[in-house]
Amino acid sequence: MxxxxxxxxxxxxxxxxxxxTSYPTAPHFSADITAADYGEWLRAAGVTGKPVSLYLHIPFCRTICTYCGCTTKAALRDDPIRAYAATVHDEIALVARHLGPAPLSHIHWGGGTPNILPPDCFTGLVEDLARRFRFQAGMEHAIELDPRHVTPEGARHLARLGINRASLGVQTLDPAVQAAIARIQPLERIEAAFAALRAAGITAINADLMFGLPRQTLDSIRGTVAALVRLRPQRIAVFGYAHVPWMKPHQRLIRNEDLPDAARRLAQAQLARDLLLQAGYCAVGIDHFALPDDELTLAANAGTLRRNFQGYTTDKAESLIGIGASSISRTPHGYAQNAPDNHGWRRAVEEGCLPVVRGHRLxxxxxxxxxxxxxxxxxxxxxxxxxxxxxxxxxxxxxxxxxxxxxxxxxxxxxxxxxxxxxxxxxxxxxxxxxxxxxxxx
Ligand SMILES: C[S@@+](CC[C@H](N)C(=O)[O-])C[C@H]1O[C@@H](n2cnc3c(N)ncnc32)[C@H](O)[C@@H]1O
Ligand code: SF4
CATH class of the missing domain: 1.10.10.920 (Arc Repressor Mutant, subunit A)
Structure with a gap:
């Protein structure tokens, strides 16, 4: 309601x-937490024999959307992505050395745009994970995808790697708003991405929507939600645009006068919510919606819903291990964050160190x-x-x-x-x- x-x-x-998405939140982490602390925490998580979750961060996109709040950078060529993947292999080896061959209940590829990984790189990384850890039966293997880069062959490749859940960044289907955020993706592109994933057997599809974007109106929310619910993704997240130009300087390309004020943002959020409820979705937490038979809805109804760095989840693992520049790990002992910049992260891994630069002991x-x-x-x-x-x-x-x-x-x-x-x-x-x-x- x-x-x-x-x-x-x-x-x-x-x-x-x-x-x-954590408590304390990342700005309150400190440099007191070192690679040695994190190594101990990983060892302690490993000896329990309990399943852990992995998050792998791929901080590259072909172009940068002006609204983007994620940790990513533009890469027009594949060389820096291949070099990054090589360091991810090394970090996986470092983590496995401390954690041991832990059972995995969830793997999540986030970004940036993980489907930017060249197919052979992606295959190599998944095979490496399968060699060093134990994929549990029924493991959720999820990925964030930019629909502009989803192809039928790419979707079949993801399915062959065992990916069984995909999140598509839809944001808005209004051409005027898409122009204002430098992200052109007509409805036909989104439909093609859904069709490619479903044909490949990846039927658990999430979609991200946004409100509060430049030039967004109630009418554009109405049009976007109406078109999206026809595609029937299992889950829809509705995020308010976080305008933080002091942290993300490219957001300065968004003109303040194009942004809806607080009253309009609130009205847009409420309209999206009402339309999704009318379309048969159930509210999950503050900003997620899911079909009535979806596991997230069932968890919300049963009181077992959890929240982690990726938002709402059914994941019950005590430890979520982040791999890649800027990623954050959580263990029962505390949080540990990797070096946020690719160079600092790579230098530490090449020296054989867990690339942790800050964190918090709980x-x-x-x-x-x-x-x-x-x-x-x-x-x-x-x-x-x-x-x-x-x-x-x-x-x-x-x-x-x-x-x-x-x-x-x-x-x-x-x-x-x-x-x-x-x-x-x-x-x-x-x-x-x-x-x-x-x-x-x-
Ligand atoms: C890593 S992106 C998703 C995958 C892919 N890069 C894409 O854009 O399609 C994660 C999601 O974060 C949300 N997001 C990005 N920047 C945001 C911001 N400034 N405020 C709120 N949500 C944001 C978008 O909904 C986006 O789909
Ligand atoms: S919204 Fe997605 S595609 Fe756009 S810059 Fe951010 S991470 Fe990259």
Whole structure:
């Protein structure tokens, strides 16, 4: 259900708050965590014998979309991509040396645009992973794809490698908005990508949509959602455009006067949500939608939904190991982030070191607050870290306005209003007051 758009809600939705794909969030990691710490954490994860998940980051695209907030760079030729893949092999070997032949429950290829990998490079990397780790039966093997580069042969190749889930970046189908974000992909291209994947046997398809883009209107949201739901992806994520030009200088190509204001962003988010619910999708967390029989919907209904760096997931693994420049790993002991730049990352790997440059060792208070934040974003309610905890001062106004109830050791958001979930979560973030600039809550 969507909340009615009041001036109070517009003001709340414009508040800058983190997206909370981890707690603490990456700006609060420090250089105190070293490769030696991370090596110990990997060894400890390996000896449990429990399944782990892998995330492999491929930070290349043929061209850079002006809105892009991802860690990636343009590569028109394949040489830098092949050189990068060679270092990924070396990092896989380093990780395997510490972790041992762990069972894998999930592999996720993200970027950037992982389908930019030349086919022989991709095959070599998957074979390397299969040699060093154990692929569990039913393992989810997912990839983020740029639909402009999906071909029937490319899709068959992915299927042969065991890829069984694909996320397509659709964003918008409005030609005026596509022109404003330097990403031209007509509906026929998206249809062809869906058809190629399905013909190859990859039927678990997710699509990303965005609102708040330059020149985007309610009509363009209506047209985009109507066309996309006809293609019936199993899952649809609806992301608000995060305008962070101080971190992503290419976003300065987007003119401020072309961006919808907070009220328009909120209206676009709510329209997309209403249209997806009307089309038979179920809301999952704050920004995902899935078909009623999809595992993500079932997990949301069963209260077992999780949130990690890739967003909402059914993944239950305790450890998510990031491979590639800038990727972040999570183990029960803490977070470790690889060098963000390709050169620093490659230098460390070539020296035989895990390429970690910062991270965070989890304290009991972090674990308790992280659980509350994850519960709020997955279930819109949480047990307080301590039952007698006073209402955090940041929540007092929301409680008074009737958005949030805090009673009997629990916090709960009325009507599961997704518009304020990140704000409520941020009230439990002990690091937030110490800085960081963020995008709007909606
Ligand atoms: C790695 S990209 C997806 C794969 C592929 N590179 C593509 O663009 O099709 C991940 C997703 O992040 C989202 N995204 C990128 N930049 C964003 C931003 N500034 N704000 C919000 N979402 C963003 C887009 O929806 C995009 O599909
Ligand atoms: S949105 Fe996707 S294709 Fe565009 S620059 Fe970012 S990662 Fe690359």
């Amino acid at each position: 969507t909340a009615s758009i009041s001036p109070e809600l517009v003001a709340l939705s414009g508040q800058p708050v983190p997206r909370y 304290l009991p208070d972090d674990v308790a607050r992280g659980r509350v934040i994850e519960d709020i974003l997955c279930r819109f309610k949480a047990e307080l870290p301590q039952p007698d905890m006073a209402v955090p001062p940041q929540l007092a106004a929301l409680v008074e306005q009737g958005w949030v109830r805090v009673a009997a050791g629990r916090v709960e958001i009325h009507d599961h209003a997704p518009e304020i979930a990140r704000i409520v979560a941020s009230a439990f973030d002990a690091y937030l007051p110490s800085g960081g600039r963020h995008s709007a809550a909606v």
